[in-house]
Amino acid sequence: MSIRSTITSEFEQVAAEQKRRLAPLSDDLPLLESGLDSLSFAIIVARLEDALGIDPFSAEEPVEFPTTLGDFIRLYEHSRA
Amino acid sequence: MGAGARDPVLYGAAATVRLSELAHATSLSAGPETVLGKTVLLMTGDALATALALVELDGVAHRLVLATPDLPPEHVEHVRKTAGADTIVYDSASDQSRAPGAGTAILGGTALKPILGRAPVADESEWILLTSGTTGAPKLVLHTLDSLGGGLAAREGHEPRIWATFYDLRRYGGLQIFLRAVLGGNALVLPGGAEPIAEFLARAAAHGVTHISGTPSHWRKVLMSGAARQIDPVYVRLSGEIADQSLLDALTATYPRATIAHAFASTEAGLAFEVEDARAGFPSALLNQAGPVELKVEHDTLFIRSPRTATRYLDSDVAPLRAPDGYVDTGDLLERRGDRCFFVGRGGGVINVGGRKVYAEEVEAVINGDSRVRMSRVRARKSPITGAVVVAEVVLTERAAADESQHQSIRQALIERCRERLQSHKVPTMLSFVATLPLTPAGKLIRPDA
Numbered sequence: 001m002s003i004r005s006t007i008t009s010e011f012e013q014v015a016a017e018q019k020r021r022l023a024p025l026s027d028d029l030p031l032l033e034s035g036l037d038s039l040s041f042a043i044i045v046a047r048l049e050d051a052l053g054i055d056p057f058s059a060e061e062p063v064e065f066p067t068t069l070g071d072f073i074r075l076y077e078h079s080r081a
Numbered sequence: 082m083g084a085g086a087r088d089p090v091l092y093g094a095a096a097t098v099r100l101s102e103l104a105h106a107t108s109l110s111a112g113p114e115t116v117l118g119k120t121v122l123l124m125t126g127d128a129l130a131t132a133l134a135l136v137e138l139d140g141v142a143h144r145l146v147l148a149t150p151d152l153p154p155e156h157v158e159h160v161r162k163t164a165g166a167d168t169i170v171y172d173s174a175s176d177q178s179r180a181p182g183a184g185t186a187i188l189g190g191t192a193l194k195p196i197l198g199r200a201p202v203a204d205e206s207e208w209i210l211l212t213s214g215t216t217g218a219p220k221l222v223l224h225t226l227d228s229l230g231g232g233l234a235a236r237e238g239h240e241p242r243i244w245a246t247f248y249d250l251r252r253y254g255g256l257q258i259f260l261r262a263v264l265g266g267n268a269l270v271l272p273g274g275a276e277p278i279a280e281f282l283a284r285a286a287a288h289g290v291t292h293i294s295g296t297p298s299h300w301r302k303v304l305m306s307g308a309a310r311q312i313d314p315v316y317v318r319l320s321g322e323i324a325d326q327s328l329l330d331a332l333t334a335t336y337p338r339a340t341i342a343h344a345f346a347s348t349e350a351g352l353a354f355e356v357e358d359a360r361a362g363f364p365s366a367l368l369n370q371a372g373p374v375e376l377k378v379e380h381d382t383l384f385i386r387s388p389r390t391a392t393r394y395l396d397s398d399v400a401p402l403r404a405p406d407g408y409v410d411t412g413d414l415l416e417r418r419g420d421r422c423f424f425v426g427r428g429g430g431v432i433n434v435g436g437r438k439v440y441a442e443e444v445e446a447v448i449n450g451d452s453r454v455r456m457s458r459v460r461a462r463k464s465p466i467t468g469a470v471v472v473a474e475v476v477l478t479e480r481a482a483a484d485e486s487q488h489q490s491i492r493q494a495l496i497e498r499c500r501e502r503l504q505s506h507k508v509p510t511m512l513s514f515v516a517t518l519p520l521t522p523a524g525k526l527i528r529p530d531a
Contacts, residue, residue, distance in 0.1 A: 018505060032278070032306055038298060038435045043510045044465040050511075057327065057465030061307035065331060 003076050011036070011043045011069075016041075027070030034069070054079045075078055087241060087266035091462050092288050093129025094273030096191040100136060102360045106193035108133035110410035113141050113199060120144040122166040123251070124157075126174025128271035129191045131250050132259060134170050139226060142168075145222070147251035156319065163221050164209055169467050173275060199290040208393065210253060210258050212348040217491065221395035222348050222402065228389050229351075230260040232373075237265025245285040245312075247278075247295035247447035252346040254321050258294050262369055266399060279308035286311045294318035297328055298380065298435040309335050318355075320341040320344040322433050323424045327363040332360050342438065350409045351389030362423035383415050383424075384408040413474050432460070435467035444509065447502050448495055450471060453481035459509065473509035476518055488514060 248255030461469035
């Protein structure tokens with residue numbers, strides 16, 4: 001599974017578990033309008049760390065916090081590189 | 082509450098009030114003589130209504146109980162009884178029926194009605210703040226305006242400041258900012274109810290915010306909002322959770338001309354110190370510093386003695402807030418690395434998920450209620466988003482452990498059990514099975530910090 005599909009599948013799964021209505025996923029979807037709250041994002045980030053072995057937010061260099069879903073996915077894709 | 086030479090201004094989401102207006106007007110449906118000497122449960126929902134009520138009630142009511150609007154009904158009753166509240170102030174944003182038997186009900190709000198004049202200020206009021214107890218019921222903490230606001234006006238300096246805060250005013254962090262603004266003769270942009278972060282930032286920017294305060298979780302949301310640079314503050318403040326280096330670096334990069342400060346404070350211990358060098362942790366030298374605030378470390382835990390600590394709990398069945406020597410146990414664990422001390426977590430298994438506290442024992446109790454579980458240990462897993470999330474390790478009974486094919490369905494059942502009985506931030510985000518869990522010689526679970 002690609003990083004992109006791993007991420008979108010986690011978004012969908014966590015939204016279902018947290019009983020939140022997920023906005024249609026697209027690269028320019030602002031994360032704060034996704035329907036997910038901070039707790040949901042925390043769960044997604046933790047599970048992606050387990051699934052992909054990446055936690056881009058704990059890197060040595062300060063990261064540009066992602067604003068959109070596209071930013072979020074790119075953050076992970078670039079961390080893997 | 083006396084103000085500085087300038088007339089403080091409160092900018093609510095939908096209305097603005099200059100405190101000088103309160104000399105001849107009131108936000109309350111009853112005159113100040115109605116609350117003279119009373120114990121008032123403040124349950125307004127709107128931030129501006131709350132701020133106005135605080136200013137009007139201080140020095141008139143005997144006791145102000147700062148109840149947060151999201152308090153569950155069963156806790157409201159506990160708070161009302163423990164404080165001896167005989168009056169309640171509510172507004173259209175809160176629900177008065179949530180506190181039946183609360184005595185006299187007064188409607189607050191943001192619209193001012195003229196009155197002939199104010200009653201002279203009576204005795205000093207007691208300020209009761211709420212904190213989290215182990216079982217979820219809040220503890221009632223007794224403060225005075227002196228312990229809460231003493232010395233704040235002097236620290237505000239001479240230049241006018243426009244403060245903004247993300248916090249609820251009734252939490253210690255928000256109350257500090259409110260008092261700094263009001264006692265220092267400055268302005269304060271108050272948060273709206275369900276106001277999106279970007280809108281709050283736009284509003285704060287329109288008022289020319291210079292000083293702004295929130296928790297690390299608030300600030301992470303700001304960074305994700307895309308609207309962070311709408312404001313151009315000179316002072317960015319964090320408190321309420323551990324501020325990690327990556328967040329401090331991100332804020333320094335976003336607000337290059339601002340001082341980035343993080344403060345250590347708790348409802349019981351009060352404001353202990355502020356760190357303004359944009360580095361996580363605090364200088365070890367603070368531990369031996371002379372001054373009104375004294376710090377000491379015992380069993381790796383930070384203790385504080387200062388004129389800013391609360392006096393006592395109102396609850397009768399809890400350990401005393403202050404030890405006989407006056408020190409308050411913060412419950413926060415420290416690690417000393419050379420000239421710097423770092424907060425590494427809480428003793429006693431308290432987990433902070435985006436500003437909301439979770440006691441490990443509370444979640445363990447729910448998991449342990451399933452007959453297939455022998456014991457469990459809940460701990461924090463670090464999260465760059467919320468600071469921590471909850472994870473659980475479970476030891477099954479021999480019988481349940483034997484059949485591995487059942488483990489996945491047991492895991493799902495345990496998580497579902499937590500979902501039914503606990504608020505969402507308390508539900509374990511991951512649950513693993515382990516053969517054993519380590520105990521101290523006294524038989525207590527060893528809780529390493531995340």
